Amino acid sequence: MHRATLVVNASAGRRKDLQTLVHALTQALEQSGVQTTAVLTTAAGEAQSIAAAAASKSDAVFACGGDGTVHEVLQGLVGTTAALGVVPLGTANVFARNLHLSLNPIKALEQQLNSEPRAVSVGEARYTTGESEVTRYFTVMAGAGPDGALVYRLLAGKRSKLGRSAYYAHALRLFLTRNFPPFRVKYRTSDGEWVEQRGVSVMCSRVANLGGVFSRLASESSQSESDLLLSIVKPPARVGLPAWFALSRIGLKAQNPWLEEVRVSEFLCTPFETNHRIHAELDGEWVGNLPMSVRLLPKAVLLLMPKNNAAERMK
Numbered sequence: 133m134h135r136a137t138l139v140v141n142a143s144a145g146r147r148k149d150l151q152t153l154v155h156a157l158t159q160a161l162e163q164s165g166v167q168t169t170a171v172l173t174t175a176a177g178e179a180q181s182i183a184a185a186a187a188s189k190s191d192a193v194f195a196c197g198g199d200g201t202v203h204e205v206l207q208g209l210v211g212t213t214a215a216l217g218v219v220p221l222g223t224a225n226v227f228a229r230n231l232h233l234s235l236n237p238i239k240a241l242e243q244q245l246n247s248e249p250r251a252v253s254v255g256e257a258r259y260t261t262g263e264s265e266v267t268r269y270f271t272v273m274a275g276a277g278p279d280g281a282l283v284y285r286l287l288a289g290k291r292s293k294l295g296r297s298a299y300y301a302h303a304l305r306l307f308l309t310r311n312f313p314p315f316r317v318k319y320r321t322s323d324g325e326w327v328e329q330r331g332v333s334v335m336c337s338r339v340a341n342l343g344g345v346f347s348r349l350a351s352e353s354s355q356s357e358s359d360l361l362l363s364i365v366k367p368p369a370r371v372g373l374p375a376w377f378a379l380s381r382i383g384l385k386a387q388n389p390w391l392e393e394v395r396v397s398e399f400l401c402t403p404f405e406t407n408h409r410i411h412a413e414l415d416g417e418w419v420g421n422l423p424m425s426v427r428l429l430p431k432a433v434l435l436l437m438p439k440n441n442a443a444e445r446m447k
């Protein structure tokens with residue numbers, strides 16, 4: 133690695149020592165012979181364009197922030213020759229944790245300094261906002277229904293001030309007060325067969341541990357798989373959703389009659405009624421409403437993976 137860019141989310145994790153930390157990260161890279169540029173975001177969404185501009189001038193672009201920052205930086209790097217690095221500065225840091233990176237930013241950087249970039253597959257989601265067709269990529273998860281609604285509510289509220297406990301409080305309130313209408317889920321199995329199902333929630337995770345109370349929901353997922361693990365919670369929501377959480381938590385997911393878990397190459401979620409507004413999220417960021425289609429984009433981005441841990445396990 134000769135040239136690196138640090139894309140720093142100035143608001144991530146509510147850190148007070150950000151300037152000092154960015155200086156220390158830059159020093160650590162420079163001392164290893166890596167010419168380094170650090171760019172701080174000034175607004176939400178900016179990390180994507182910073183990463184895209186940095187891609188042609190850098191061997192690695194480090195997303196310094198939480199999962200939202202990784203998500204934005206990823207958008208700028210897919211299809212380029214710059215590798216994605218992660219310096220965890222967020223609240224949950226789900227992606228960094230699943231890569232077995234240290235949550236100490238300097239140590240995490242050091243873990244990636246001498247690693248060989250590996251081409252990894254990412255999820256690709258397509259949906260419409262207004263008149264525009266949008267394509268976005270994800271590394272942690274895609275979801276629709278309650279988790280989309282949850283992220284949407286958190287965006288509308290003061291998510292940054294509340295942290296992880298906000299997820300639990302909002303999740304509980306949503307489950308108790310909202311009715312989640314079923315929507316159409318069409319998925320294609322690895323044999324190429326299309327299957328149609330009704331769901332009140334779908335989740336497609338690319339990591340094994342989503343953290344906290346969500347930790348057991350996606351335990352069989354991983355970055356290395358060449359297909360997508362899709363979890364469909366069947367209606368009614370008032371039974372299906374609590375059963376999903378409770379039975380997954382005590383390790384009885386396979387016995388849950390309201391849950392279908394399938395390995396798919398792609399899937400499409402569509403509302404049954406045009407006036408049903410069903411929220412969709414990617415990597416914990418609300419992106420819009422259904423319809424949304426999702427597939428896997430093979431070897432789409434180079435990823436700096438720490439040696440002797442995630443990379444070894446994925447062989």
Ligand SMILES: Nc1ncnc2c1ncn2[C@@H]1O[C@H](COP(=O)(O)OP(=O)(O)OP(=O)(O)O)[C@@H](O)[C@H]1O
Pocket residue numbers: 141142143144145146173174175176177178197198199200201202204221222223224225226416417
């Ligand atoms: N300068 C900025 N001002 C305000 N918001 C920003 C700025 N830069 C980035 N953001 C937004 O901050 C949001 C949260 O960032 P991020 O997910 O990285 O941190 P986090 O929420 O603390 O961590 P995690 O997602 O791991 O819990 C993102 O949606 C991003 O668009």
